[in-house]
Amino acid sequence: MTTFQINGRDVTVSVEDDTPLLWVVRDELGLVGSKFGCGVAQCGACTMHLDGQPVRACVTPVSDVAGRKVTTIEGISGSVADAVRDAWVKLDVVQCGYCQSGQVMSAVALLAESPAPSDADIDTAMSGNICRCNTYQRIRTAIHDAATTLKG
């Protein structure tokens, strides 16, 4: 039994302690916006926020999140998340879209820490998120666009 908070709601799940958070969230809690892409923290499609920090949920044992706050793509909100999503839509970043939940979660985490990132900052923060459609150029542009929006 593990109890944690997800998107502001307290939940208790009855799974093996070593079950990755990703599968708990997807299969037990039915929130399927976070994706499975690699299972070994190589692609970032499963990115969630744990107490506000981005983590790869596919390698995070559920026991590690006991008593902590997990935020998924379904629950991320606020001015940074809004600015990121608006920029993604405005610039039509997505293609297949499968990686984009993770991209958005990583971008929100970056902008929360660094409100005016350089291209190099973006490359460093986002290089753990693979996009096989290679939408990277628009991801870079959209993060700058969101930063501009947030600056007001």
Next chain:
Amino acid sequence: MLGPVDLSRLPSFSETRRAVGARAALPLDRRSFVRLALGTGAGLVIGGLIESVPAGAEAAAASNAYDGVFTPFVRISPDNVVTVLIKHQDMGQGVTTGLSTLVADELDADWAQVVPEFSPANVALYKNFAFGVQGTGGSTAISNSFEQYRKAGAAARSMIVQAAAKRWGVAADSIKVSKGVVTSGAHSATFGDLAQEAAAVPVPADPTLKTPDQFTYIGKSFPRLDSKAKTTGARLYTQDVQLPGMLVATLARPARFGGVVKSVDDTAARAVKGVVDVVTTSRGVAVLATSTYPAIRARELLKITWDDAKADMRGTDALVAEYQKLADTPGVVAKAGDAEAALAKADRVIEASYVFPYLAHAPMEPMNCVAQFKDGRATLWTASQLQTVDQAVTAAIFGIKPEDVTINTLWAGGSFGRRGTYDADYIAETAEIVKVTGRGEPIKLVWTREDDIKGGYYRPVYVHKVRVGLDKDGAILGWHHRIVGQSIVSGTMFESALVKDGVDGTSVEGVSDTPYAIPNMHVELHSTTVGVRPLWWRSVGHTHTAYVMETMIDEVAAAGGKDPVEFRLALLAKHPRHTSVLKLAAEKAGWGTPAPEGVFRGVAVHESFKSFVAEVAEVRLVDGKPKVERVVAAVDCGLAVNADNIRSQVEGGVGFGLGAVLHGKVTLKDGVVEQGNFDSYEVLRINEMPRVEVHIVPSAEAPTGIGEPGVPPVGPAVANAISAGTGQRVRVLPFDVGLKLG
């Protein structure tokens, strides 16, 4: 890439071995289509009434009281929603937006009222005119649908106009339609207001289409219909399908291609909490569980002994060595020319041998499929790319008719060719698991990333050997070219369409049909037999042929001391679309002006899928490694239906092609794949993504492909830049292997 396929050549399965005679059009799904009317025109069948359709339209269908305009491609409902039925798979290339655009323009709909929905699997209604079956590939989605979807929109518009004329007692030609609003004098109505009356109007067989100057959406850059849902986590993929009672399966496959199960000890696997069954199929050992993680965990605990008697035990080193020997022997002639005599007279002969590795597609969503067999009918939920093939293969496994297989086509988390398999591989795996277990619940088979990287269906290994003879001025006298590698389509239903006189067109496309004015060109092919399954990979043969042609031409230009752009233009004098993109890319890249300090430029131009793309790469060498900083592309894909989507596809294609030439390789040791995940099968990440500029040549020609044509030129453009900077010609791919800098 494809032509009409021979459905009698469907693959057989060890378990069923049924001959499938689905050669002709499949009868309509009785449950989905209760009334069909008026089928005419260039493939346009319009006027069917759908009682219940799968997936997204369940709500509309459930009421069984649909009373609006209703055709196979367009539905207009009283709530003023225009639904466009999409016959193609959307794997990210944006075809849902593209096809919706064609309908919306001719219909004069408001963009905000348009909702796309994937069509059912039904070859009679939804075939790809380039293939003869329902399917997506070869960058044909817009080109084969261009007239069909415009006609569907125009027909619906005509029905709406006639309904309004009747209601208002006015002449039809007094009626105007703009952004979903119908007006005549003081009268005004929405499509929704008129939907019921319009449904009673006979469907016009040959509606008048707009002329290009009348287009309101076509040719503009307008937003994708799927952006929002793909940034909120709301967009669902096969991986996300949850159905009542559904089980999740993983499949342990042989490590060597051709291996089979000899024996299995599943004791430990069955002890994992959540595991409900372990079964052996003709393809491996399946673990079924109530959720995903137990299915993945338990598979690791299976103790399987494999029989490798029929497996291919060769490693890629041995394979390449064999190919290189073959390249020194005559093959099947793909293009005949007296190259030997010309080479004998040459002042100088440039000789080069190239090696290309196996490549996995590695779409972000690993393969998966949900299948259920109940009451003599099979239902699939999957991102089907060749619906007719998937339907027929599934039918053969269950021993039912193809029309008794319903496919709910879902959004694909990428494909790059991977989901368009001639044997419906992962779908067949799922169907077989369902059959062997005899269960009535839906079963979702999921692949892990390791399954994907190790699973075959690769862009095959190819070896090219080229000899080019030059005169004293550097002009080409003759060109001898041999290609060695697996045929992608041999032994499949695509063979009859694509293999001519023993030559698989997908092995030599881009070489044997080169536009360059090369005298005495001779091309031969050796098609090899290997246990590793080959497959088309975004841009198919052009993945290797463009690289060889464009680096060789560059080398020939350099040998004669000629400018790479000028040299190409001279050899392309009779090909205005090649020359226009080449000139545009060169101009926009500042070709001929000094590059930034430490940066070298390279160029390539290539036609694929009837589109023309030139790319100039700017490359800096950092610590002995190439850093591609900028790529300038010029594109001619005919009439640009959506310019921003064209830019997006070319940007992505550049990244996709660049990742492959820099890092991409699948290698085998003693028949076993050595890579397993993104740590060993490296792909492009954001830190290696160059700035990409895409320039579109204005054109009134019919639209052609854009999903693939951006890929082929980037590799040779980068290689040519590296050569310009170092003098080194990279001929063994990827650069991680073939580029040795101090």
